[in-house]
Amino acid sequence: MSIQKIYQYPDSVLRKKSEKIATFDNGLAKLVEDMAETMYDAPGIGLAAPQIGKSIKLIVVDISEDQEGEKKYMPLINPEIINHEGTQLDEEGCLSVPELTANVKRNLKVTVAYQDLQGQAHELSTEDRFAVVLQHEIDHLNGILFIDHLSPLKRSLYKKKVKKWLAK
Numbered sequence: 001m002s003i004q005k006i007y008q009y010p011d012s013v014l015r016k017k018s019e020k021i022a023t024f025d026n027g028l029a030k031l032v033e034d035m036a037e038t039m040y041d042a043p044g045i046g047l048a049a050p051q052i053g054k055s056i057k058l059i060v061v062d063i064s065e066d067q068e069g070e071k072k073y074m075p076l077i078n079p080e081i082i083n084h085e086g087t088q089l090d091e092e093g094c095l096s097v098p099e100l101t102a103n104v105k106r107n108l109k110v111t112v113a114y115q116d117l118q119g120q121a122h123e124l125s126t127e128d129r130f131a132v133v134l135q136h137e138i139d140h141l142n143g144i145l146f147i148d149h150l151s152p153l154k155r156s157l158y159k160k161k162v163k164k165w166l167a168k
């Protein structure tokens with residue numbers, strides 16, 4: 001296993017639309033392990049393949065029962081939101097968008113269709129915080145960052161901050 005580099009805004013790899021995964025082999029399983037290790041090292045609760053520079057439809061999300069116990073995660077391959085309901089507002093941050101958290105409006109409940117590491121198709125319905133994580137990570141597969149959901153004013157303030165850091 002190895003920790004991967006996490007690409008950060010404004011890197012263009014974060015804006016690419018990702019490709020569907022068709023091969024379910026050891027390479028994919030190894031990539032999932034690397035992503036989980038990278039996510040927990042950061043630390044984060046979700047990671048999408050584009051964040052480590054791979055434009056493919058793969059996300060890894062934390063499903064640990066509690067903070068102290070054993071870490072559990074699941075990979076979702078080719079995930080797609082097939083149903084959504086209601087709205088919620090919750091604070092989000094992103095390993096690819098440093099030094100910023102903000103409230104984002106999301107759906108309250110989502111149903112996600114995805115495949116597991118063996119290529120088996122599944123559906124998952126969830127709500128609240130876990131629904132936010134899934135929407136955030138699936139956005140990454142479409143080149144969308146949580147800052148895209150903020151007001152133009154908030155977004156431009158953040159862009160200015162990043163420009164200043166990069167100039168240093």
Ligand code: NI
Nearest residue numbers: 093094095096
């Ligand atoms: Ni993110």
